[in-house]
Amino acid sequence: MSETLSAKSMLIVVPDPTTPELARTLDLSGYSWKAVNTLIAASEHEPDGGWAGAIVDAAGDPEAAWAFLRTLRKQPASSLPVLVLIGGAQLSELTHRDDLFDDFCLTPFHPAEIEARLRHLLAGDVQLVSSDLVQYGPLSLNLETYQASMAGRPLDMTYMEYELLKFLAQNPGKVFTREILLSRVWGYEYYGGARTVDVHIRRLRAKLGEEHAGLIQTVRSVGYRFGESRWES
Structure with a gap:
């Protein structure tokens, strides 16, 4: 286990x-971490600064993984950032479980993707600085800080949600x-297939809000297009 980071960076x-x-x-990424099976064990090993986040591998035993997360979210300090690892055949299990995790990654995974997702997940509240921006009407994407906002309202997105929205x-x-989209956004051979794109689009639309969900349009039998929403009418 790496000890190069502070206790606050422990996972x-x-x-x-x-x-x-x-x-x-x-x-290899320099993270300190502790493997556990229960919240009791996590509590016993919790560092003074508290845990920075959690990685829950649901690919091997999904029932135990989701049970762990349901229990975690019932705790007083339930805002711990959570990254879930799942197999491609488990994508349907994400439905109606958005409140149990903050981001997900399919296995087998690419180490670079895990590193990028963790950086984004653990970034915290970073102040916006002058940087390259992508703007479309009320939507603003900061390419340097990986932050996004809609009409000044911050959008809480996962790393790949942000990357997909940025590309569109x-x-x-x-x-x-x-x-x-799989090829251009994910950038390498990905195991989730088209279902992965649909899941991310659904979550993006929900986070954009009802008024702006129409920015991402479904083109029947083809795919998706980024375009108009009600603010343009």
């Missing part, structure tokens, strides 16, 4: 033992198939 990893691939990725906003009016 809970579920279950114990974790997979060699995840352990290697966390160690940088190409307004163009229609993209799910396969092209």
